[in-house]
Amino acid sequence: MEEVRSYAMFLGRRLKHWVEDIFLLSVIILNILDFFEILPGDFDFIKKILSWAVLGYLMYHVNLAKIIFGKDSHEDMQGMNLGLKPQDVNLLIIVSYFMMIFKNMVHYADTALTESAAGRMDLSPISKTVLEAFTQIPNIDHLTLVAGGCMLFIVSIVLALKYDIRAPSIMHIIHEEGDPSRSIKEMLLRFISIFLILISFYILVFNFFMEWLAFAVDAPLLVFGIVAYFFVIVRSHKSFHPESFIFKIGNFGEEFYEHFLTLFYTKSGLFLGMTGMLILHLLTDIGNFMLPYTLGFHDSLYFSGMEVASHRPIFFGNGAIFPEILDSAPGAGILVTSFIIYLVSIIGALALFIVPGYLWYKVYISRGINVPHLILGLFYASVLTLLLSRSFQINAINQEGLVGVDITTHHISTVLPGWLILIFAVVLALLVFVLSFNFRVKSILMFIAMVGTLIFVGTYVALFAISTSRNYLFILHKLLELGNGIGYLMFFFLAVFFIIVLIFYVGSFLLYLKEAFTEFKYIQ
Secondary structure: OHHHHHHHHHHHHHHHHHHHHHHHHHHHHHHHHHHOOOOOHHHHHHHHHHHHHHHHHHHHHHOHHHHHHOOOOOOOOOOOOOOOOHHHHHHHHHHHHHHHHHHHHHHHHHHHHHHHHOOOOOOOHHHHHHHHHHHHOOOHHHHHHHHHHHHHHHHHHHHHHHOOEOOOOHHHHHOOOEOOOOOHHHHHHHHHHHHHHHHHHHHHHHHHHHHHHHHHOHHHHHHHHHHHHHHHHHHHOOOOOHHHHHHHHHOHHHHHHHHHHHHHHOHHHHHHHHHHHHHHHHHHHHHHHHHHHHHOOOOOOOOOOOOHHHOOOOOOOOOOHHHHHHHHOOOHHHHHHHHHHHHHHHHHHHHHHHHHHHHHHHHHHOOOEOOOHHHHHHHHHHHHHHHHHOOEEEEEOOEOOEOOEEEEEOOOOOOOOHHHHHHHHHHHHHHHHHHOOOHHHHHHHHHHHHHHHHHHHHHHHHHHHHHHHHHHHHHHHHHHHHOOHHHHHHHHHHHHHHHHHHHHHHHHHHHHHHHHHHHOOOEO
């Protein structure tokens, strides 16, 4: 009998393992097809639902109660007779978050139907019916946002009355460790702190990651994970294990998300996590813009509504810029020059997006900054080429329903001849390379490069804040015009969101400046 039970448990574990492998393999295949733009619209919708489910499941197991209160998952709430565990509280918070973010699914459904009507996305009649159901329910996005916000409000009251604080946790950074106070003033302060923390966590972490990993850069991130995994295999001469591959690749974005959340346990980690969220804005735009412009693959839903003429790929894809030059170029010299300028400009743009992440990573691991001479020269040359050619330009998104930074592509500027731009770039690269062998001169050159990068980050953050403010102010004005209870409740929650987002962008950028200049002291 015992052997039968053991064998049944073994089969149960194997079955669970097979189900997980099939699920993860499905996610991998769907994301690869999505990356190469051969995924049918119906499956794209399914993929996004699966991504939501995976991230929600991950959030549930991350244990928000421990991050916020320092509570282990098995502990009961202080003095509570309802039998609520921290995992139960996690579930209530996550349900609230999903209700509040449901507006994103409504926006996706509306965009998908628009793309289908324009012939840019294939949807079956069943999928159209499902998507239309999302968009035709009156004020569904308003109702779910208000319901989720009210639910979070009630959860905050219960936690303020019944949850004790332990270290390390976010609440311990703000309040003293210990049981809930019986002072009305202290309970009110705890409630305000908890409510603002939960709202901030939603708008700054949950909302961004759900948009990035489920809507914007899920496919490029997974393809990058595949390339990185095979690079490790080739470099370290390890053997290939299919089961390990499926698990690691299927959980590539989710593992990063889980590790990133561990930063929020301490005060220094909290500040590092917030600056990290700021830098992730730049890194995700590599997947949103730079990869599509370089490889020719792009998410039609993400670019839906944007001006096609200003969002054309460079070398490959529909409407690519370089093939036009190839057809009209009067000579091979201009053709080669244009190709090199675009290629070097792409390197310069990638450098401006990646270097801030490099600086953040150096702060994270507490190691000094060390840049090879050749890389430093290439950085100067590529950024100079990018600025002189003006092949890429950055602006704030000015479109209803979308916020963020918009990167557009253009023909090479005719202010300077292409050959002259390349001469300037080569001379600068050689000059920086030679001078950087002197440690003091190299330190000055690295400092100038860092300041230039920080100016770019500041410009990026300002444009993002402008786009966000424009969108929030437009929505808040519309809500006041409604003149009903739902409109006023939405106005309250969105006004809180708006204030938190502005504080985040300004505060995180100032913290990032401080961290960058502090870390620069430790040049190797």
